[in-house]
Amino acid sequence: MYFSILSAALNGVEAVPVFVEADISDGMPSFTIVGSVSTQVREAQDRVRTALKNQGIFLPPKRITINLAPADIRKDGSRFDLPIAAVILAILAKIPPGSIEETMILGELRLDGRVNPVSGILPSVIAAKSGGLKKCIVPRDNYFEASAIKGIEVIGVASLEELTDYCCGRFSPETPVCNETAGKELQPDFSDIKGQEAVKRAALISAAGFHNLLLSGPPGSGKSMTANRIPGILPEMTEKEQQEVSVIYSVAGLLTPDMPVITHRPFRAPHHTLSPQALCGGGRIPGPGEITLAHRGVLFIDELPLMAAKNLEYLRGPLEDRKIRISRSGGACTFPADFLFVAAMNPCPCGFYPNTDRCTCTEKDIRSYYNRISQPILDRIDLRVDVPALKFSELKSKKTKEISSAILREKVAVAFEKQKERYKGLSFCFNSELPPALVDRYCVLTKSAGDLIRNAYEKQLLSARGYHRVLKLARTIADIEDSHEITEEHISEALCFKVK
Ligand SMILES: [Zn+2]
Structure with missing residues (x-):
């Protein structure tokens, strides 16, 4: 039978x-x-x-x-x-x-x-x-x-x-009652962060052009708070993106009756000591890792210099290809890994530099701390910004209205729209992915903007790679302002982000 x-x-x-x-x-x-x-x-x-x-x-x-x-x-x-x-x-x-x-x-x-x-x-x-x-x-x-x-x-x-x-037709299954509040939980908002205008601006630019971001500042200055608010200013996921992300969470066994679909962009913040398998995925039958769980959202690594060199090495490929291929005896498969990378670090091993009263690190300590992040990883981070400790006046500031995520999200949406139109039919979607060969074509400069960046290059403030990076950042800054041309102000703001 x-x-x-x-x-x-x-x-x-x-x-x-x-x-x-x-x-x-x-x-x-x-x-x-x-x-x-x-x-x-x-x-x-x-x-x-x-x-x-x-x-x-x-x-x-x-x-x-x-x-x-x-x-x-x-x-x-x-x-x-x-x-x-x-x-x-x-x-x-x-x-x-x-x-x-x-x-x-x-x-x-x-x-x-x-x-x-x-x-x-x-x-x-x-x-x-x-x-x-x-x-x-x-x-x-x-x-x-x-x-x-x-x-x-x-x-x-x-x-x-x-x-x-x-x-046998003896039972018609009842439809389980749906939890109406599922997926509607409150998202953290940028208006919760006091001051730090420059950092919020950097977060906006990062989200608008999908530029990877490195935040550097002493403990407690708000690096993590900034990072976990970034998914909330990205445009909402399309239905197709929600399905794509939900499928990943389904395979990882992370969907529950309370959260049957993923509607918000993911924010993953694994500890820097995680194993390569937890980071990239794997197992006997390969399953998704953190970089895949962050797909269409943000992957945040705090204390980036303390991450094992091997893990940093593994991150390189996905940052470039936006996917990862895993081979195991159980078979090879490819997982998507298209995420915005946000990393944070202290300014020195103890965290208090340049406050010389409290910092106990030697110059050598600081140098070797920085050197732990390999150049190939740094090359993939467009934006580097200092997050200073809040001044007492800012902490006690009477200013009650901080810029909200809703306002930032509108600006990001404008930039997304411009990029979507500009890169229609091409293999990439964002300014951060603009290949060097196409930079000149899409980054149209005014005369004074051209003079300014030439000056910076001639004074050796920029490498060839840095030159392209400044142009891509300036392109995003111009997009946020809905401007076709890149002006002197756009370039000078892009030059502030410690790009070399
Ligand atoms: Zn120190």
Whole structure:
């Protein structure tokens, strides 16, 4: 007796349809699962057998063979428990086979028959829809995540019994009540930061042109506060971007019934001591790392000079290519990693330089501290800005109206619009990505602006790379002001950002 249904395996952030085939024949009683499966998948036989037994269904003393096809894709995890149980139920005529045709089934079984949520539901439902399937049966806890995809019926089941009842028409699953406040939590606002006008300006320019940013200042000066407000001034994600990011979080198992889709741009701030695998992704079956979880948002690394040299090295590629390729025995895959990089550092190892009363570092200490950040990483950071400790007068300032995120967001939106129009049909979207060969074409200078940057270059204040960087920054500053030409003021502001 043979029957087959559909499920899906994960490959990076994509799901691949998998046929779950079962055959029950006469012979020595056995239960085998084959088809390039991991130990965890093979363990499904014990979970399935026990869960069925606890529903009062005993497996016949026959030879049961389960095959997960195609065999060239490695299958891992517990997501195949429920489809394996379903295919057996269909063969044993406990459910009508027609009820699970053109259906994708995913879910982990507990011994008592309850269904646990699994990661990667969202890309699986997307794969089911594009494969022309009619419905998906998923764990109840994954219901909201799955229902984010329109145009395919989603059924959430909490137990094996509910699955059986649903297939026999005895049960119509209730729609779980959606948490209305999900994703609407308050975002931090720039108006919470007192003073620091220059730093806020740098954050605006960074967001507007997707220029990576390095903040340098003593502890407590507001570097982290600035960084975690940057995602809030970027334009809201489009529906396509929200889906892209939600798929990543689904694969990482980070979506919950309270947060079934990611609507806000991510802000990831891992500790600088994290492992290369946590940073870049990986594992036996590669999963996303911090750089991928920051996709379409901000990756913030505090204390950048203290980060292991190896990690800094790993960051180089993604900062350039906006994606990362991971090869493992379980297969190679590519994860997206298009993020705005914001880093912070103290001005010296103790953090108090240039306050000579408190700083205890020698000049050599300070130099070697700076040298820990490799040149290739610095080359990828367009903006470097000092975040000074707040003056007492600023701290006690009566000024009640600080610039808000809403105002900054409007300015960023203007710049985004200009760049979108300018780079239409090209392989990049932002001023920060402008290749040197195209800089002159898109950065049109007024005569006085041209004189100013030539002067800076001739006085050796700028290298050739710095020259391009100033032009790209000035392009963004002009875009924020909705100006086609780059003026002297734009160049002189760009020159302030310690670009060499
Ligand atoms: Zn110091």
